[in-house]
Amino acid sequence: MARETRQNRLLTRTGSTRQEQGESALLPLIDPSVAHTRIISPAVRAEAEKLYLACGEIGFFTVKNTGLSTDEFVNLFTQAHRFFAQPLEDKMRIRIENSSHHRGYGTVGAEQLSPDTPADFKETFDMSRDLDATHPGVRSGDPFYGPNQYPQLAGFKEVVERHYQRLSETGLNLLALMAVSLELPIDYFDPLFNDQTSVLRMIHYPPATDAGQISAGAHTDYGCLTLLAQDAVGGLEVKPKGQDWIRVPCEPDTLVVNIGDLMQRWSNNVFQSTLHRVIPPLGVDRYSTPFFLEPNTKTQVACFPSCITPETPCQYEPIFSDDWITSRFNQTYTYRQNLAQ
Numbered sequence: 001m002a003r004e005t006r007q008n009r010l011l012t013r014t015g016s017t018r019q020e021q022g023e024s025a026l027l028p029l030i031d032p033s034v035a036h037t038r039i040i041s042p043a044v045r046a047e048a049e050k051l052y053l054a055c056g057e058i059g060f061f062t063v064k065n066t067g068l069s070t071d072e073f074v075n076l077f078t079q080a081h082r083f084f085a086q087p088l089e090d091k092m093r094i095r096i097e098n099s100s101h102h103r104g105y106g107t108v109g110a111e112q113l114s115p116d117t118p119a120d121f122k123e124t125f126d127m128s129r130d131l132d133a134t135h136p137g138v139r140s141g142d143p144f145y146g147p148n149q150y151p152q153l154a155g156f157k158e159v160v161e162r163h164y165q166r167l168s169e170t171g172l173n174l175l176a177l178m179a180v181s182l183e184l185p186i187d188y189f190d191p192l193f194n195d196q197t198s199v200l201r202m203i204h205y206p207p208a209t210d211a212g213q214i215s216a217g218a219h220t221d222y223g224c225l226t227l228l229a230q231d232a233v234g235g236l237e238v239k240p241k242g243q244d245w246i247r248v249p250c251e252p253d254t255l256v257v258n259i260g261d262l263m264q265r266w267s268n269n270v271f272q273s274t275l276h277r278v279i280p281p282l283g284v285d286r287y288s289t290p291f292f293l294e295p296n297t298k299t300q301v302a303c304f305p306s307c308i309t310p311e312t313p314c315q316y317e318p319i320f321s322d323d324w325i326t327s328r329f330n331q332t333y334t335y336r337q338n339l340a341q
Contacts, residue, residue: 114217235280
């Protein structure tokens with residue numbers, strides 16, 4: 001389908017959806033599994049079209065056919081509960097400040113996603129691919145490649161690493177659909193993510209004590225795609241352009257996926273990186289596990305040719321992915337700001 005036609009459909013869909021939306025957002029459902037063979041079939045084209053509309057309209061959608069079972073989702077959240085239930089002194093043994101690769105435990109208040117609100121009321125655990133000294137990136141001292149810091153919890157490492165791999169596969173299938181939707185080869189992104197720097201994070205939001213307390217300030221995500229699993233508590237809200245804040249429902253065995261800043265740059269604003277925040281209900285703990293899909297280090301992000309027209313010239317200078325991510329870390333993490341001084 002020609003790009004001009006897709007843009008017309010996007011405009012039509014946006015106008016109708018805004019009238020239908022109320023306080024809760026019904027996000028489009030995408031099936032990434034159709035792209036796993038990297039063969040452009042009618043099913044791939046259909047899912048790519050839905051994805052194009054979702055990414056251009058609201059920047060959020062949902063995914064169910066991930067290859068992850070209910071038991072695997074439950075097990076991941078069980079490990080998150082186990083980790084955050086540890087005494088603070090045990091968690092602090094692997095504090096993120098100890099890692100030159102930005103991995104490990106982040107205390108409540110360590111991150112401030114919005115400069116307009118207090119530091120985020122959450123604690124975190126970050127991990128990535130666990131790489132030893134034989135990896136070229138580790139040998140060269142690249143901070144995006146290196147070892148993880150793990151807690152002394154039996155079975156924890158195995159669960160999070162297996163989940164990381166499954167989410168990576170799902171993310172790459174989504175990128176294949178994006179490539180088709182943007183008139184790129186279906187395998188365009190594969191070599192750019194074959195040494196990926198993606199991060200799996202566990203987040204615990206302690207019980208809110210005040211109505212309207214913002215546990216994670218309004219922000220857009222740094223990178224390409226975020227694949228989020230969340231518990232049944234709720235609290236995620238998104239703000240599409242020109243609209244009020246709307247809640248995102250919690251559905252079992254479902255990922256909420258959103259576009260990040262790097263993908264918005266890559267697509268020359270065809271895809272939208274949308275503001276979102278977390279305001280959980282009073283008096284309950286909330287857990288979520290976002291997976292931030294990021295490309296190989298030193299990947300140059302420049303506007304795709306198919307996203308540039310005489311009417312819409314490229315809006316961004318080329319940038320290296322790791323430079324962008326590093327700059328955002330330095331802006332939002334207190335310990336990084338102290339190091340830069």
